[in-house]
Amino acid sequence: MTYIKTYQEALSFLYARLPMFQRDGKAALHLKLDRIEALMKYLGNPHKRFKSIHVAGTNGKGSVSHSIASVLQEAGYRTGLYTSPHLRDFRERIRLSGTLLPESQVVDFVNSHRTYIENHRLSFFELTVAMAFETFASENVDVTVIEVGMGGRLDATNVITPELSVITNIGFDHMEFLGDTLEKIAVEKAGIIKPGIPVVIGEHQSETLPVFSRIADGAGAPLLSAWNHEKAIALSRDIDFDLKGVYQAPNRLTALTALLKLREQGWSISDNHLKSGLSRVVLNTGLKGRWQWLNRNTVCDTAHNQAGLTQVMNQLRSLKYHQLHIVLGVVADKDLSLVLPLFIKEAFYYFVKPDVPRGLDAHVLAAKALEYGLNGEVYDTVSIGLYAAQSAATEQDLVFVGGSTFTVAEVV
Numbered sequence: 273m274t275y276i277k278t279y280q281e282a283l284s285f286l287y288a289r290l291p292m293f294q295r296d297g298k299a300a301l302h303l304k305l306d307r308i309e310a311l312m313k314y315l316g317n318p319h320k321r322f323k324s325i326h327v328a329g330t331n332g333k334g335s336v337s338h339s340i341a342s343v344l345q346e347a348g349y350r351t352g353l354y355t356s357p358h359l360r361d362f363r364e365r366i367r368l369s370g371t372l373l374p375e376s377q378v379v380d381f382v383n384s385h386r387t388y389i390e391n392h393r394l395s396f397f398e399l400t401v402a403m404a405f406e407t408f409a410s411e412n413v414d415v416t417v418i419e420v421g422m423g424g425r426l427d428a429t430n431v432i433t434p435e436l437s438v439i440t441n442i443g444f445d446h447m448e449f450l451g452d453t454l455e456k457i458a459v460e461k462a463g464i465i466k467p468g469i470p471v472v473i474g475e476h477q478s479e480t481l482p483v484f485s486r487i488a489d490g491a492g493a494p495l496l497s498a499w500n501h502e503k504a505i506a507l508s509r510d511i512d513f514d515l516k517g518v519y520q521a522p523n524r525l526t527a528l529t530a531l532l533k534l535r536e537q538g539w540s541i542s543d544n545h546l547k548s549g550l551s552r553v554v555l556n557t558g559l560k561g562r563w564q565w566l567n568r569n570t571v572c573d574t575a576h577n578q579a580g581l582t583q584v585m586n587q588l589r590s591l592k593y594h595q596l597h598i599v600l601g602v603v604a605d606k607d608l609s610l611v612l613p614l615f616i617k618e619a620f621y622y623f624v625k626p627d628v629p630r631g632l633d634a635h636v637l638a639a640k641a642l643e644y645g646l647n648g649e650v651y652d653t654v655s656i657g658l659y660a661a662q663s664a665a666t667e668q669d670l671v672f673v674g675g676s677t678f679t680v681a682e683v684v
Contacts, residue, residue, distance in 0.1 A: 275383060279375035282382040283362055286396065289389065307394060308428040311402050314388055318402075318409035322352065324432050325530065328420040328461045329440025331580045332474065332523040335515055335553075335562055336440050337419040339527035342556040343549030344415055345369050347541045352408035352416035354429070356397065359560055359574075359681040366404045368411055370556045377407060397421050401428045415539075423450050425463020435537065437464045437493070438530050439484065440523065441475035443579035444610070458483040470494040470533055474526030496529055504528035507543065512551045517563030517573065518590075519583035524550065561680045563587070569665060570658075572673040572680045576602070581614045584674065588616060593670035597661040600641070601625055601654055601679035604632040611675075612644040619672075620664075621648025622657035626678035654682040 276282050312319055327337045334355050341353040351369050358364035363372040381403050382389070389399065401421075408416050418434070420427045442458045450460045458480040465471050465484075471493050473484050488495040498504060504525050513524050528546065535541045553559055561574040563584075575584045588596065596619040602608070603626065615621075623638040625631040634650045641648070651657035654673075661671045673683050 276379055276386070279379055282379045285382060285386075286399065304426060305428070305431060307392070308398050308401065308431055311388075311392070311394065311398060312405070312431055315385075315402060315406050318405040319432050321409040322405075322413055322416050324416045324418050324434040325436045325438065325534070326418050326420065326429065326432060326434040326464050327438045327440070328424040328427075328464045329438075329474065330443035330457070330461070330577065331575070332440035332519070332526065333419050333438075335520060335523045335559070336438060336474070336527050336530070337417045338557040338559040339515070339523065339550055339553050340438075340530055341367075341370075341417045342553040343527070343531050343541060343545055344417070344539075345556050346549035346552070347539070347545040349414040349539075350412070352404070352411070352413040353557060354401070354404040354408075354416065355419040356400065356421050357677060359677070359684055362400075364558065365400055366407055367557065368407070368413065370558060372558075373407060378403070381406065395428075398428045405432075420461075420464065423460040423463065425460050427464075430464055433466055434464075434469060436530055436533055437466065437469055437471040438526065439464070439471065439473050440526055441579070442477065442480045443577060454479040455483055459487070462487040465491050465493050467491045468493060470496060470537075472496045472498055472526060472530045472533060474498045474529075475522050496533060498522065498525040498529040501525065501529045501532070503532055507532075507546060511547050514551050514553050514555075515559070515562055517584070518587045519575075519580070520562070560684045561677070564684060566673075566683060569593075569667070569669060570662060570671040570673070572683055574677045574680045575674060576606070576611075576676050578610045578614065581611055581674075585614050585616060588670070588672060591670060594666060594668035595620065595670075597622065597665050597669060597671045598648075599624060599654065599657045599661050599671065599673040599679070599683075600637065600648075600675045601634070601657075602632050602637060602675045603628070603630045603678065605630065606632070606676075608637075608640050612641055612646065615641075615644070615646055617645045619646075621646050622661045623648055623650045624652075624654045624657040624679065626654060626676050627682060628678045631676075631678065654679055658683055 344351045353367040366373040601624040623634040
């Protein structure tokens with residue numbers, strides 16, 4: 273067996289051998305916990321050797337995870353952070369107090385466990401969860417923040433028993449896996465609720481709150497609601513949150529409510545830690561792609577489902593500009609009938625294909641968009657589309673890049 277020497281060799285090995293949802297779609301999913309449980313046992317159960325906060329939800333779970341981690345770092349805790357997917361560098365998934373996992377540790381993990389990887393059917397997500405958990409255990413972190421990949425109940429991260437569970441919100445996304453009603457999706461997300469472990473709910477609808485209440489009551493898990501948490505609401509007024517999307521308001525309250533609950537549980541988190549941590553999320557954790565300005569007139573956002581895009585389009589409509597240019601790329605399994613009607617008809621579109629196998633052909637996207645009154649031109653790549661948009665835009669114009677995480681990944 274050839275010894276892997278470099279980081280790029282390790283990544284090539286993982287990408288070549290393991291099915292990956294971002295690339296392969298449904299074929300990459302294994303919505304059971306048997307393989308991750310076996311992998312944890314093989315690794316010596318690293319997930320039982322660190323404290324954690326578990327974060328699920330349709331939208332906002334990445335922002336909330338990074339926000340909580342930022343405050344814990346400000347409070348002096350050595351903090352592990354696991355999120356997905358990554359935008360530019362695989363190591364964005366695994367951070368130690370905001371620092372990317374060293375390349376050498378990725379190489380060492382692959383070499384140490386290569387035989388197991390080759391002999392077992394693992395997904396890319398299962399292996400990255402295992403890599404994160406082994407890293408956090410070996411680095412003796414004080415606490416970790418673990419973002420769910422998809423759903424919750426059968427997500428590979430759901431082998432942990434956290435200090436606190438967090439569910440940001442429920443919306444329509446991945447319906448072929450999680451269910452076609454808000455109630456069904458809520459059941460899957462609520463699968464992270466553990467017996468006796470408090471759970472924070474960030475937002476609710478009439479269909480979802482009864483689901484959360486029923487499952488929490490059945491588990492004896494105290495349920496806290498962020499939308500009416502008086503202390504969190506009061507604190508939020510005095511915090512200059514550095515995540516500027518208007519959709520971040522409930523995320524801010526959700527993170528604050530979770531952190532205040534942790535303080536109640538004995539964690540040393542002051543109001544000053546809350547204020548400094550939430551004002552430096554990007555600096556402390558490296559979060560990208562959330563209403564991120566690339567220059568004075570170009571903004572991007574990773575929103576890609578109905579609920580997220582509704583908020584982003586509303587924020588775009590609230591801004592002042594002469595002409596709006598939108599660089600738009602999506603994945604092929606996206607239900608365009610749900611998202612294309614949300615986009616601004618007065619904008620000029622630059623249709624592109626994200627550079628992933630799941631990316632939808634830009635010509636197909638342009639033809640479908642035209643059915644909804646969205647006009648524009650097709651470009652060969654995201655970067656060419658962005659260059660064309662920025663070249664056409666005047667100083668009074670605005671350029672937006674979005675539609676998919678993978679489209680944004682090519683510009684940040």
